[in-house]
Each structure stands twice: as structure tokens, then as C-alpha cells.
Amino acid sequence: MNTPLERREALQQDRQVRYERMVEIRALENKVQDLFDEGLVHGTTHLCLGQEAVAVGVAAAARVTDQVTCTYRGHGVALALGLTPVQLLGEILGREAGSIGGIGGSMHLCDPEIGLMPTFAIVGAGIPVAAGAALTAQVRGTDDAAIAVFGDGSTNIGAFHEALNLAAIWKLPVVFVCENNQYGEYSRIDLTTPVEDIACRAESYAIGGTIVDGQDPDAVAEAVSSALDHARSGGGPTLLELKTYRYAGHSRADTAPYRPDGEFESWYEKDPIVNFGRQLLDEGVLGENGIDEVQATVNARIDAAVELVLDSAPTPVDAMFAHVLAP
Amino acid sequence: MNTPLERREALQQDRQVRYERMVEIRALENKVQDLFDEGLVHGTTHLCLGQEAVAVGVAAAARVTDQVTCTYRGHGVALALGLTPVQLLGEILGREAGSIGGIGGSMHLCDPEIGLMPTFAIVGAGIPVAAGAALTAQVRGTDDAAIAVFGDGSTNIGAFHEALNLAAIWKLPVVFVCENNQYGEYSRIDLTTPVEDIACRAESYAIGGTIVDGQDPDAVAEAVSSALDHARSGGGPTLLELKTYRYAGHSRADTAPYRPDGEFESWYEKDPIVNFGRQLLDEGVLGENGIDEVQATVNARIDAAVELVLDSAPTPVDAMFAHVLAP
Amino acid sequence: MPRMRMNQAISAAIADEMRANPDVIVLGEDVAVAEGPFKTSAGLLEEFGPLRVRDTPISEMGFLGAAVGAAATGLRPVVEIMFVEFLGVALDQLSTEGAKFHYLSGGQVTVPLTVRASVGAGLGFGTQHSQTLESWVVGTPGLKLAVASGPATAYGLMRAAIRDDNPVVVLEPRRLYAQREEVTTGEAGIIALGQARQAASGDDATVVALGSTVGTATEAAADGSWSADVIDLQSLQPWDQDLVYASVARTGRLVTVEENPLSGGWGADVVAAVAADLFGELKAPPLRITAPDVPVPFGKELEERYMPSSAYVGEQITELLDTGRVPPPWWQREENTP
Amino acid sequence: MPRMRMNQAISAAIADEMRANPDVIVLGEDVAVAEGPFKTSAGLLEEFGPLRVRDTPISEMGFLGAAVGAAATGLRPVVEIMFVEFLGVALDQLSTEGAKFHYLSGGQVTVPLTVRASVGAGLGFGTQHSQTLESWVVGTPGLKLAVASGPATAYGLMRAAIRDDNPVVVLEPRRLYAQREEVTTGEAGIIALGQARQAASGDDATVVALGSTVGTATEAAADGSWSADVIDLQSLQPWDQDLVYASVARTGRLVTVEENPLSGGWGADVVAAVAADLFGELKAPPLRITAPDVPVPFGKELEERYMPSSAYVGEQITELLDTGRVPPPWWQREENTP
Numbered sequence A, B: 001m002n003t004p005l006e007r008r009e010a011l012q013q014d015r016q017v018r019y020e021r022m023v024e025i026r027a028l029e030n031k032v033q034d035l036f037d038e039g040l041v042h043g044t045t046h047l048c049l050g051q052e053a054v055a056v057g058v059a060a061a062a063r064v065t066d067q068v069t070c071t072y073r074g075h076g077v078a079l080a081l082g083l084t085p086v087q088l089l090g091e092i093l094g095r096e097a098g099s100i101g102g103i104g105g106s107m108h109l110c111d112p113e114i115g116l117m118p119t120f121a122i123v124g125a126g127i128p129v130a131a132g133a134a135l136t137a138q139v140r141g142t143d144d145a146a147i148a149v150f151g152d153g154s155t156n157i158g159a160f161h162e163a164l165n166l167a168a169i170w171k172l173p174v175v176f177v178c179e180n181n182q183y184g185e186y187s188r189i190d191l192t193t194p195v196e197d198i199a200c201r202a203e204s205y206a207i208g209g210t211i212v213d214g215q216d217p218d219a220v221a222e223a224v225s226s227a228l229d230h231a232r233s234g235g236g237p238t239l240l241e242l243k244t245y246r247y248a249g250h251s252r253a254d255t256a257p258y259r260p261d262g263e264f265e266s267w268y269e270k271d272p273i274v275n276f277g278r279q280l281l282d283e284g285v286l287g288e289n290g291i292d293e294v295q296a297t298v299n300a301r302i303d304a305a306v307e308l309v310l311d312s313a314p315t316p317v318d319a320m321f322a323h324v325l326a327p
Numbered sequence C, D: 001m002p003r004m005r006m007n008q009a010i011s012a013a014i015a016d017e018m019r020a021n022p023d024v025i026v027l028g029e030d031v032a033v034a035e036g037p038f039k040t041s042a043g044l045l046e047e048f049g050p051l052r053v054r055d056t057p058i059s060e061m062g063f064l065g066a067a068v069g070a071a072a073t074g075l076r077p078v079v080e081i082m083f084v085e086f087l088g089v090a091l092d093q094l095s096t097e098g099a100k101f102h103y104l105s106g107g108q109v110t111v112p113l114t115v116r117a118s119v120g121a122g123l124g125f126g127t128q129h130s131q132t133l134e135s136w137v138v139g140t141p142g143l144k145l146a147v148a149s150g151p152a153t154a155y156g157l158m159r160a161a162i163r164d165d166n167p168v169v170v171l172e173p174r175r176l177y178a179q180r181e182e183v184t185t186g187e188a189g190i191i192a193l194g195q196a197r198q199a200a201s202g203d204d205a206t207v208v209a210l211g212s213t214v215g216t217a218t219e220a221a222a223d224g225s226w227s228a229d230v231i232d233l234q235s236l237q238p239w240d241q242d243l244v245y246a247s248v249a250r251t252g253r254l255v256t257v258e259e260n261p262l263s264g265g266w267g268a269d270v271v272a273a274v275a276a277d278l279f280g281e282l283k284a285p286p287l288r289i290t291a292p293d294v295p296v297p298f299g300k301e302l303e304e305r306y307m308p309s310s311a312y313v314g315e316q317i318t319e320l321l322d323t324g325r326v327p328p329p330w331w332q333r334e335e336n337t338p
């Protein structure tokens, strides 16, 4: 099994790996749902099915030394950045093998080696924190940057506004990536947000705001890359709105009955994995049986990870006393 | 001495009274500074010198049954709405005669009879509260409205963003009045706010945003009136940016050394009282000696109020136990 | 007497108040169409319509502030804060604005606001969604604070909160939403704020519990080799000194059972008051049974250990009675210190 | 030993840490050009420049969150929250994010963040700008909390806070900013977090004070017909049980002196711990001397009454010693109840 850093480097260099990683994210999310349905997952979990291109595009564009904040819907971003399926499943299933030893669960992943800051279960909270990571780069004079990944619904909370304003006035090297998956919990975006395009909110801070096809990993990577370049060269922050769609319900048992008929189907036509796979086939990057092969590889990897994790040691009770305070 | 309601009605009906009220606000603020310098004011105080037209314009446009939230820099708005000099000075000087019995001080005024909600010492806090007052009107089906008056610096805090978004999506009958006096404490607006015109922030909520000459009480009244009409007729909120200038420092002892040379002087050319006085003279609303007469009336009124308040009973110690909880 | 789950009892209480008073409205994230993430507003949108039952954008400061403004101008809003931690983005409106409006209006303005929040561990929601956080609220003059311990108290306290002319926070232990019991509905079911309830009777100690620990303490008392008064505090601000003092005066021993960490926990206030006012009556040191001073861990077994169990409560009280001394908490016995 | 005002001592402490470590930065509203509304960052912009000393927009959630992010990635930010009440718009970043990052990274991330906030009554700032609000912070595992009681402790605690690898809140009683005393600067002046200080010695009682009440208690002890150990707690989380316990074990009497309202005040934690662990050693009931459960009133006389004065502390302790009973607080004697 590759290390997180190796996984990240491979993804950055190779579009086929990006495809494979999207397949992995989807397979893993489906597996999490299965494990949940089998009663093996304690608590809750928020799947990013359908949003795989966002995760992979962001991870492809970011340097390993860039810092990324994301949310409870962060399995995809974490895997794309390099977190291994074992680290992820270990966390979700409460095992020592988890990325933080199983003390956090589905909503709390972290791996500083690949720039994955602790993920956030509080809506909006990661946005100013990413601005702060960018502040470190600015103060230290490195040309690293930071990326905040957050949902459409999060753009209605104060932390979003305050963070964008602060980053703009200080020209912090940060990219604000809004995954507009059309819903915040059970509410369609137009019930809570009076503007059609979230990107327009950039104007309140005199920064660039761009709408991006969040179903296309190349488009995402390109948009994030150019925003990162802008940031690194002292141009300040950018707000990117990635239009995408959440296939699953908000969390665990939600079957999304509130979705209008046909909405899922019409988005499925823009499925990032199907489309990118087709594209790579056309380009000859994937061979004739490439799609099936990737799926098989990924399935085997996930199955192995599940087995390994289920056989592994659960987080011991006394782990709750570790790392409360730094020494 | 007229009652708050009488004072309010007079102001709504009569432009000469508006002029007089502006003169009163200025005289009173100067008196507060004097009392402060004499050591008679405990604590702090924030003067609205230079911003008199905003206060008077808002009060002229609002109905008595409309609700207004404003800030610690609220002496002018309070007087314009109808609060008497005695109620105001009583509060600042900690007397029973104060609008809330002297328990609050300079930053905490209130008079529900004239729609003056408790004033806010926390930046931004009054903005969602005004939205809530508008919600009451909407739920009850009255055609009352609410007005939030707040500073330019307050538009960088989360509560501003959340309140505007909420009001927009619910089409609440509320008008957001930003007094852009160019400074938040000791910082010029361009050091903290990346946009030139705050009115542009309205676009993030798909509502109207208008720049208004905050030095002209007629222009203010007109802009607020038309935003109120829009609100009452179900059109939802509007953001108004009133360009104005704070003559004094931020609070008490601040002499505003951070102001660029000539800035004060150039704003003083747009002085709301001088200009409006001139206009009323031209129009014949004020007679030949009108300016001096108004000043004399006002001075006498303020002097009488100061005397009355200084002679009046200080807030008794046991007042701190009243009104902690409603019965 | 209908038998209902706690979330049903809450929905019923709100509905009853909404029927009685057209000024009662309900605000929160997904409280309307979806009837609340925990189904605590079931049927409200259907019966009372979208003017009075509203889904909000994700902006706790905004909608809690709007509720303060609405309350100050005549409505009686019931606001849902989905997880109590979200008060961390909105506390200003509750503690610094709403709680002080009555004072800062010289009594002219009242703020009949109810803030409901789900609290506590046990469902695997992780560190940022599992605390009880009474301490954020309790030291604020002008606020009342009540905590439900099951369907009946949830019903009774909710109705009292909505009727109260002050801002009242009602905390709802999340893991009790699915718990069922018979609930006295109607006027007879209303529970006055500030009043505690004797949940069990006995002689050896006075066990004061709150919210989720009421069940724990009652179970421990039922099993025990000892017998105790178990008091469900129900309200934390103000709390019922009369009932607690009367019991301690009789039993001579005070135990608090708390789901929160030791530091800053509500039990300290109760212990400090009793130690001051009933010093001479105490036969043994007051004992606080709490969670350890750690963030709430994920993982079923860890979370279960984190919260005081009835077995643990039983053991601690037994040892107190046997030795006359405060026994060390489990983590000290296991040589774990945060 | 230089003699300085408390605000100068704070500026000096920050400057000393900034000199020692280029990762230390300062953020807040008007902390740079204006050198802080209370002049607690005098000279910093000039010496360390605008990259490290920054004026922020009015957005406590934004800049406190940015500080959390900066701390998690290697800087050591010192953030000014001008009045502690403003934490009400930013608490999430302190308590739910910053305080839990170390835990939620499995120890991989540290958050060496210092949050300074001015607290307390006495200067006529009114109800929304005069509280102490330790209770908002104290029950949060992962946070440390220290409170300055004058120039020397402000200096020493500030340096320790900036060096600490955890988020540390340092509260500064606003009315002490102008107070002067000799301050040991340099390494020798640093005060370890979690350590209390004996401010006076005596036999009749152990008087535990914090922040602004340290002076009050010391004055009362100097005047008194009795003598007492006066302990300046200095840190509230963690607090120095060893020093307090050793003193109480000797004096047999515990008194806390608090500027906050009785309910939810920090003294309850101290009293509850002592009552539990030193039950047999107490010769009298523990006494909490606090402010009443009311919002802080405006008006010089009211504010002065609100805060426990040294005369009042003296009387209360005298009565405790005379009667062996907890005396009623002044407002009860005057038949005032909130």
C-alpha cells in the first residue's frame, strides 16, 4: 500500500491516477454506506458521492505544502490529498488505524503531512482557519498557499464573510473553494440563498469570483491552479464556485425525499466518473478494458482495507486522555 | 418640554424642526463632550458630530410604529426619533431621569414608544435584531417596518452578512442604513474594507443597494422613505449607504490624530447643518435671524436640561436589582 | 395519558403553545419542511403554515438575532439550535443582547424567546457535536435555563419556557429523543421553571441529577445497596434550592451526577451552595460524579466510558457511604490524567 | 526592576516574546497603528513592522479563526479581543476549533495561540462591556486560562502564555491597566501557567482571589482584625490545587473573592473541590464573596457596589469568623433580590 505522500504525488502527476482516485472515493463512500447499513458505523457520516471531481481537482492543483481545510463531508478531499483508505476507514470505524487514532470519527480527519488540516464539523469554521494558514505563509515569506473547501450553505454564515474580507484586505494567499452541491442538509439552495451564483459574492470583497464545472476534474484543477498562482504571486484570494451535486442524502439515513423528480437523473448525466472515464478512453490514456481494470483494482484495495480495519484494534479507552493538551 | 411622541411628530411634519433637531443634536453632543471634560461623565461616550443629517433623515422617514436599532453612537438617532435631552443626559449622567433610569449609560438608550429599541454596544448586533422586528410585522401582517442603523466598520462582521441574507430570503420589511463615516475606531475604512462603496455588498443578497448623500437630511429622508415603501409593499430589504463623516474622535479622549491633513476641513464644507440652514434660508423657511434664533432656542433647551439633570436624583443602588428578569 | 417519544413530546408542546397563542413562531435549520433533524417539530408546518414555521439559512447569529428582535416586538419565537455547540457562533445574541434587553430597556421591553438545543454524548456524533455546555449559559443574569430528562419533562418545560416572558434556554439530551414514556399533556403537564422534581426517595444521600443523568442516577438508586433521594433538577437557572436543601438536611449527603467534564460543571454551583448553607448538616463530603476533563471522544466504548454509567454511579456512592470519603474517579484509578 | 503600568507590562511581555521568536505575531482591532485601545501593544508596530503586527477588520470570528489557522501551521499569534464580551461573536473558533485541534489531530497539530481579553467592571463601560465571563472559557478541555492581577503577573503570565503550545486565554482586568508596580522582566519574571501565588500570609482563613479581586482581598487582609493567606490564583485552568489545599489544610477556612455574579462563578469550582477533598479539615463553611446575579449596572456608585470592595470582604470574613456561619451578602441584608 502506498503512503499518503506517494498517493498524493501520483495523483498530481497522472490523470489516470485522478480517475482511479475518483473511482476509489466513490467505492469507499458506497462501502461506508454499506457498513453503516450493517450497523458497523457508530454515529453519523456524510458522503460526497457525486462530488469526486472537486476533491481530485483540488488535490491535483495543491502542493503538498499547501494547507487544506474541509468539512465533515471530507472523505473525498482527504483521500484525494492522499489519506489512505485504511486511515479513513479506521477513523470512521473507531480504530487505532484511523488517521487520528479513531478518536474523531467520520467528521474528524487530519494528516499534516499532506496538508490536511483537522476537518470541521462546524459549518463555516474552516474558512477563516484556511485564511490563517495562508497568513503563516505570508508572514514567513514562503510561497505556499491555503485552500478552504466548503459547501454552498456555508456561504450564508458569518465566518465566510469575515474570512473573505480579511483575506482580501491582507491579500492572503488562499483560495476559497465553494462546493455548490445544490443543498444544505434538506434544503435546496434557493430556499436559503437569494443569489443564483455564489461566485457573485466575491464582489463584496473586490476579489475574483469564478464559476467552475465541478464535475470535471481537469476544469477544477485548472481553476484552482490559476487561483493558487494568483495567490502565490501576491494577488490575494479568489472565490471559486464549483457547481456539483450531492448524490446521497445529507447524512446516513437521509434518502433525500425532498429532491424534485428527475433532478438526480439529470445530474447523473454529468457524472464526473463516467465522463472523465470516457474522456480518458477517448484520449487513449485508459486502454480498452481500463475502466473495468481500475474498478477491479479499487475494489480489491477497498475490500482489503475494510478487512484490515475490521480486524484491527479498536481505539483503547484510555486514548481519550491523550492529546488533550500539548506538553 | 414636549413629549418624545410630540417631538417625533413635529420632526416628521416640519423641515424647520428637522433643522432645529440637527442643531440640538450637535449642541447636545458638544455639551456631552464638555461634561466629559469636566469629569462629570462616568465611563465612555461616542459622539455623532457631523452625522446629524443621517439621524434626522431616518427619523423623518420612519413611522412611529416602525422599529429602529442603532449603536453606541446613537445619541443623534435617539434624539431625532424623539428622545428628550433630559432622557438622554439623564442616562449619560446616571440619573433616574435617564431613558432607562440611568442603569445603562451613554451606550444604552431605549424608548419603545418611539420605536427606539435598546441600543447596541456590540458591533453588528442590532442588524439581525432589526430583521427580527421586521419579522414581527410580517408575521402579524401589519405594514410596519424596521430600520437598522450601523457603521461602515460593522459591515465586515458576520452578523451583517447573516442578517442581510436572512432578510433577503424572507423578504422582510427592513431597511439597512449604513452610516459610512469613513472610520471604525481609529482605522480608516480602506484599511479594513476592500470595497470603495459598501452599497455594492447588496448584490450578495440580490437586494437593492444605494449610495446616499448622508449630509443632506432631505436626501436621507427620501432614500429611507422609498426603501421603506418598498419594504412595506413586500419588496424586501434595501441596503443604503449614507456617506458622512465623524467630526470627533471615536470616543471620549480620542483626538483623531490619525486623520489626514485637510480631511476634516473638506468634509466640513459639506456640513449638514450649515448647508441645510442655508437652504432653508434660501427657501424662506427660516427667516432672516432664523439660524441664530434656532441656536438660541436649542442652547436654552440644552442648558435647562443639563441643569435639571444635574439637580436630579442619581440612580439608586438598588435599581441594579430591578428588571433583571421579567415577572 | 399518551405514551410518546421525547421528540414527539417536544413537537406536541410547541404545537399546544402555537394553538394557544398566534404569536408563537418556530425558526431553525430544517425545522419546517423536514420537521427538524431530530423530528422535534413534527406536524408544525402542516398545521401552522410557512409564516409561523420557518426554515432558516445556516446562520445561527442571524436567525437567533432575528428571534431576539421578534421577541422584543411581540412574538414568542422558539428557535432550534440543532447542536448546542452551534451557540458558539451565536452566543452574543443570546447572552449579551437578548438576556440584557429587559434590563437595558428599564423593564420596558420583554424578550419571550425560547432557545432549544440538543446536547450530550452517546450517539457517536464526535467531539464537536456531543457536549452539554450548560456553562456557556448559566452565569448570565437575565437568562433561564432548563434541561429535559425525558418526554414528560421535555413537554412540561417546553411549554413553560414558551410562556415565560424571559429568554429561556431548554437543553434536550439528544440520546433521549427516542425514549418513550407516558406524558401528561395539557395544562396539567406544564412544569414551572425553577422547580425540581423528586424522581426517587431514600435516606442515605441526596443525588442531584440533570438531563441525561437523571435516568442514570435513578437506575443506580434502584439497584443500590443504599437508598437515596434522586432529584431531577429540571431547571439550572434558577435552580430549586428549597427541594435540594430540604433533602440534604434530611440525608446529610450530597452527590451530583453530571455528564459534563468536572471543570466548570454545574454541580460545582450546587455543591458550593450546599457546603456554604448546610455545612453543619453534612455527614460526608459532597461528591461530584462527572465526565473527565477531556473532549468527548468518538467510538462507542469510549463514549460510554466518558459518560457516568449507572453502575459507576452506584459504585461511587457505595464507596462514599462505606468510607465517608470522596472516592477517586475511574480515570484516576486507572492512572489516566488528562 | 522597572516600575510600569499593567498595559506597559503587557506590551513589554509581548515585545520580549516577539524578540525571542519571529513566529510571534499580534492581531486585533487597532492594535498596530493605534497601539491598542488600552495601549497594550505600545511600540510593537514600530519595532516589528506591519507583517507581524496587524490591525484587523471588525470581525472577531474571522481574525480569531485566522489566528487558529496560523497557530496550527507554525506561528504563535497573540490576539486581542478588546472586551471579553466580544468572544460572544467568536467563541466557536476558540472553544470548538482551536481548543480541540490537538485532540482532533491525534496530537499532530499544536495551537500555540494566545487570546488576550480585557475584563471587568469599574470604568463605566456599561452592561455589555464590563463582565469577566471566565465561565465561557473554563469548562473547555484543551484550553488554558490565566488572569492577570497587576503589572507583574500580567507580564509573567503573558510570556508564559505565548510560549505555551496550547491555546491560552489571558484575561486582563481593565481597571488595572493604569496600575503601577515594579515588574521583574526577563526570564525571571515568567510565571508558570497553573501556578498560584501567595499574596499574603495569615492563619484565620485562606482567601482565594483572581484578577481584580486580588488587590481587594489583600487590602481586606491587611486591614482586618483577622489574618489570612491570600492566594492569587493566577491560572484558572488548570488551577493550583496544591497551594490552595496546603493553605486550607492549615487555616481550616476557605473564602473566594469573585467579581462575577454568584451563579456560574469560578469560585464554585474551588469550593466544590475543597469541600470534597478537605471536608474533614474545614472549621467553617466555605464562603463565596461575589457580585450579585445582575447584569453589570452603569453609574459609578452602582458599579462600585456591584464589585466586592475590600471593606465588604473584610466584613464578610469577620462575620464568618465570629459566627462560624456564612453571612448573607449585602443585597440580602438590604432585602434586594435579583
Ligand SMILES: Cc1ncc(C[n+]2csc(CCOP(=O)(O)OP(=O)(O)O)c2C)c(N)n1
Pocket: A071, A073, A121, A122, A123, A124, A150, A151, A152, A153, A154, A155, A179, A181, A183, A184, A185, A246, C029, C058, C060, C082, C086, C089
Ligand atoms: C454552525 C453550524 N450550523 C449548523 C450545522 C448543521 N449542519 C451540518 S451540515 C449542514 C449543511 C451544510 O450545507 P453546505 O454548506 O451546503 O455543505 P454540504 O453539506 O452540502 O456539503 C448543516 C446545516 C453545523 N454543523 N454548524
Ligand SMILES: Cc1ncc(C[n+]2csc(CCOP(=O)(O)OP(=O)(O)O)c2C)c(N)n1
Pocket: B071, B073, B121, B122, B123, B124, B150, B151, B152, B153, B154, B155, B179, B181, B183, B184, B185, B246, D029, D058, D060, D082, D086, D089
Ligand atoms: C463585536 C465588537 N467588536 C469590536 C467592538 C469595539 N468597537 C466599538 S465601536 C467600533 C468601531 C465601529 O465602527 P463603525 O461600524 O464604522 O461605527 P462607527 O463607530 O464609525 O459609528 C469598534 C471596533 C465592539 N463594540 N463589538
Ligand SMILES: [Mg+2]
Pocket: A151, A152, A153, A179, A180, A181, A182, A183, A184, A185
Ligand atoms: Mg451544499
Ligand SMILES: [Mg+2]
Pocket: B151, B152, B153, B179, B180, B181, B182, B183, B184, B185
Ligand atoms: Mg464608522
